[in-house]
Amino acid sequence: MSSLPVVPIAPPAPMVPVPLQGAADCSSQVSRFRRFPGARHARRVLCLLPLLLIGVWAADNWRVLHDGARRLTTADPGWLAIGAAFTLLCWVSAAFARQGAIPERLPPGLLLASQFAAGAANNVLPAGLGAHAVTLRFLTGRGIPLARATASLALYSLVKPVAKLLVILVLLATFPTSLGTADLLPDEGTLLPVAGAVAGVGVAVTLVLALVRPLRRPLIDGLRTALTDARLLHTRPARVVALWGGAAGFSLCQAAVLACVGASLGLPVPWPDVLFAYLAASAAVGAVPAPAGIGPVDAALVFTLAAMGAPLPLAAATVVGFRVLTVWLPLLPGALVLSALVRAKVL
Template sequence: MSLLPLDDLPAPLPATVRSPSAASAARLARRVLSLLPLLLIGAWAAADWRAVHDGTLRLASADPWWLLAAVFFTGLGWVAAAVVRQGAVPERLPPGPLLASQFAAGAANHVLPASIGAHAVTLRFLQRRGIPLARATASLALYSLVKPVAKTLVLLVFLLAFPETLRLGRLVPDERVLLLAGGGVAIVTATAAVLLTVVRRLRRPVLDGLRTALTDARILHTRPSRVLALWGGSAAVPLLQASVIASVGESLGLQLSWAQVIFAFLAASTAVGAVPAPGGIGPVDAALVFALVAYGTPMSLASGTVIGYRVLTVWLPLLPGTLVLAALVHRKVL
């Protein structure tokens, strides 16, 4: 059998010609990912339709100008979230796509618990901007660390600035609640320490990620603009969320000062914010209703305020946020 000369051998086919099925599979996967958020939102809406219906009816009789103020504070919340994300990475991110990604992340955050959806969207966005996976993950870790610290600092400022107005005695938890909270933190810390000690495969990536996070944090804190964006934005986010609640309360006739409403939200979200519910819905709502009732608000008005807050911050932006998420996936921004 004679061998063909090297020059007569056929040239290798391009990747797109060699594997048309792979390209078709990629297009199909992108379409599925574009439609998946809409399917999840539809299922969730069907399961929780009564809350949306009741909240909408309550808002129909509310003061429209205060509701417009609540919508304004909601929009500022997305801007603040984008500012915080920028402050967590040294690279400059494009403002428009960054804001769009955080609007889409808000929709994803209300589907999956413990902010997994929002973190996944942000992680994908950072990788698409050329940031390596390790550094993108480190920025998420820095964001997750700074956010509760900044909220706690804001809470302490309110305690020092309004000690008499807040009437703290009604909101201070008893010893059993404090013991349960401390025990939960101790169990989580001990479990993480045991896992890192026993599982070697887990220890190395965690330590590498920690080194990367510390390096990036040190670089970021040498740049005043990043420090202001990271810490200032993290402090502004809970204040803007609380301002939405206060505006909704004003529209419904809530007889509490803004300081009391903001402190009630800060206390409620800090106390049960670690419970892994989608977007904090459920535990935070119950704690917030309890805090408002503790200030003397009727149960119907407190629950109506919280439901109205959820309608404005979750249900109204949910469909457009999901459409933006699908569009970003389709355009390969995510």
């Protein structure tokens, strides 16, 4: 019986991965976009846009800026320096609150710089949109998913007014007889429309979720992400202290700036009353969509200080000086930091 011939078997050829056509197309498109000269020009425009907006805003408010600076020349420089220190602490408090609203650890220096830049952006866009946009871009640039970054903004926006309300309640409990609040607390005729407006907003949101199906899923997913992150953050004491302490500290530091300016101008209103005046006025009309609350909050502050016994011209000068320290002086440095962060691709 003859044996069968042995046929040598060649080794298999090595497997060469073949890239997907879609991935190759996507990679080539990204490469072409990076080589496209318009992208570089667009980034340069974004770097200069904050400075342009600040210039337009300053030109439109030049008379107010000039009058406020002239009034501050007669103020006590020591109190103004203390007010400037409290202004710096506002950004530190905001950075703490932003860190407390996200589980991931953020670089402290860049986080503080982003909040300084966010303050400049917040002064040219209403309802806090500028600060939120800068912070959202900063978070996504650090690798935070968009859903979680948006959830952190929602948590920060929710905690901030609640913390301010808690500070107001603490002030009322600490100084129950000294605060001149009798003429400032809303009566029943004022509270009913506010409650009706809040209920109307709730009904409108419910109707949107029920009727507009394309919005239902992303809103529900975003709410689920926000609740999950909020529950996780409140199991970590360091994040709880940063979030709530930073939010309360921001409001207190802003109020302290107003009190320092009032002391520098000889405002005849005690410190607890000035702190309460700022907190109450900003809580009452802070939701009005004006850049940095300028306008509605200013009018409410002047009215509140005058109701507490301050002469009207001195109350107006105090509010103008407060805006000089918190808005106008940091405006140009903040815009420069914003442009630098955009140029460095941090934002």
